[in-house]
Amino acid sequence: MTGKPKKAAEINQMAHPLDDLLRTDRIPHIWCPGCGIGTAFSACLNAIKASCEDLDKVAMVSGIGCSGRGAGYIKLDSFHTTHGRAIPFATGLKLGNPELNVIVFSGDGDLFAIGGNHFIHAARRNMDITVICVNNLNYGMTGGQAAATTPYNAKTTTTPVGNPESPFNLPLMAYASGATYVARWTILHARDLTLSIQEAINKKGFSFIEVLSPCPINYGRRNKEKSLDTLKAYQDKSIIKNNAHPADLETDFSKSIVLGKFVDTDRLTCIESYDKTCRLG
Amino acid sequence: MAFWRIPLDAEQIDVTRGIVYIIEDRCKGCGYCIEYCPKQVLAFSKKFNKKGYHLPEAVKPDDCVNCHYCENICPEFAIYSAEASPSAEAVSG
Numbered sequence: 001m002t003g004k005p006k007k008a009a010e011i012n013q014m015a016h017p018l019d020d021l022l023r024t025d026r027i028p029h030i031w032c033p034g035c036g037i038g039t040a041f042s043a044c045l046n047a048i049k050a051s052c053e054d055l056d057k058v059a060m061v062s063g064i065g066c067s068g069r070g071a072g073y074i075k076l077d078s079f080h081t082t083h084g085r086a087i088p089f090a091t092g093l094k095l096g097n098p099e100l101n102v103i104v105f106s107g108d109g110d111l112f113a114i115g116g117n118h119f120i121h122a123a124r125r126n127m128d129i130t131v132i133c134v135n136n137l138n139y140g141m142t143g144g145q146a147a148a149t150t151p152y153n154a155k156t157t158t159t160p161v162g163n164p165e166s167p168f169n170l171p172l173m174a175y176a177s178g179a180t181y182v183a184r185w186t187i188l189h190a191r192d193l194t195l196s197i198q199e200a201i202n203k204k205g206f207s208f209i210e211v212l213s214p215c216p217i218n219y220g221r222r223n224k225e226k227s228l229d230t231l232k233a234y235q236d237k238s239i240i241k242n243n244a245h246p247a248d249l250e251t252d253f254s255k256s257i258v259l260g261k262f263v264d265t266d267r268l269t270c271i272e273s274y275d276k277t278c279r280l281g
Numbered sequence: 282m283a284f285w286r287i288p289l290d291a292e293q294i295d296v297t298r299g300i301v302y303i304i305e306d307r308c309k310g311c312g313y314c315i316e317y318c319p320k321q322v323l324a325f326s327k328k329f330n331k332k333g334y335h336l337p338e339a340v341k342p343d344d345c346v347n348c349h350y351c352e353n354i355c356p357e358f359a360i361y362s363a364e365a366s367p368s369a370e371a372v373s374g
């Protein structure tokens with residue numbers, strides 16, 4: 001969808017247009033059939049291709065979990081960090097080399113439970129990085145336990161009769177912590193998602209995009225949802241409402257799921273503010 | 282696409298034509314491309330790939346409009362479309 005259209009005769013029939021950004025020797029990847037992480041990752045690669053001229057100045061950082069494998073599949077500088085620590089690592093990269101475009105690609109458990117504190121403080125400081133959170137509503141890699149994002153009443157291995165807790169509203173948390181760009185899409189909205197990631201990469205300041213994504217093997221199976229049913233739910237339940245108030249964005253599939261771009265503002269980034277305050281003269 | 286009325290300028294609109302390519306051994310048979318192709322170009326074939334997954338095949342290849350949606354929704358980097366060359370268009374068009 002991005003870049004110049006290629007004529008059929010010019011391309012090698014068995015080369016996917018994203019192969020130049022993929023470690024193709026590791027493909028097929030480990031993600032389960034019907035898992036949405038691959039689609040979110042593909043949108044991310046398309047966005048990088050479209051918005052970053054110098055690919056040597058792009059770095060991807062992931063934490064632990066299914067989505068955390070992302071950093072291992074991109075053929076650019078990347079780092080697979082310890083659990084929950086993708087954002088501090090990305091912060092270090094950006095401070096050490098402010099020219100870099102640093103993109104964090106990780107999951108809801110890694111970014112909001114194990115690494116939740118890092119998320120809120122990077123947003124508060126307005127670190128100039130882009131955070132993409134694949135939200136599959138549970139801890140997929142470890143067998144489908146309830147997470148901080150599991151919807152109320154959903155079944156998981158640790159909530160066999162239904163989750164008694166309420167999930168985090170991730171865009172609200174990003175907004176309240178100070179993020180300057182906040183959006184939410186599903187993998188079904190692959191195009192909007194790609195454009196949104198492009199916008200987020202070009203945006204100065206802390207950008208956050210939540211991507212709702214099916215986990216058919218662990219979450220779907222226990223909630224009687226095949227992967228195509230999950231996509232159907234995204235199609236039927238989602239409403240695109242740009243600038244919706246972040247407080248109105250809870251993930252309750254029994255009602256509707258609001259998608260769109262909710263925040264796009266400007267304030268001094270961490271580095272700008274540091275220079276202004278501490279590097280006098 | 283089904284129209285409730287044929288647009289008056291339907292004859293003059295140039296619809297892009299595409300060719301869809303499937304990298305068989307990457308596919309995991311999720312069916313997303315089949316379900317969401319706007320032109321119903323794809324369907325499950327009887328074939329399996331080397332990992333035992335059921336593959337899509339282009340059953341109406343001439344209907345592909347090169348929209349790239351199959352390419353965008355595929356989680357496996359296993360399918361993509363490219364613009365059909367003018368000669369291909371002449372053959373089937």
Ligand code: SF4
Binds near residue numbers: 031037136219
């Ligand atoms: S366990 Fe779930 S999230 Fe992890 S790869 Fe499988 S389907 Fe995807």
Ligand code: SF4
Binds near residue numbers: 301350
């Ligand atoms: S490019 Fe579009 S029309 Fe062609 S097969 Fe893919 S989804 Fe269908």
Ligand code: SF4
Binds near residue numbers: 308314
């Ligand atoms: S979307 Fe990709 S993995 Fe799924 S059936 Fe189509 S080609 Fe195969």
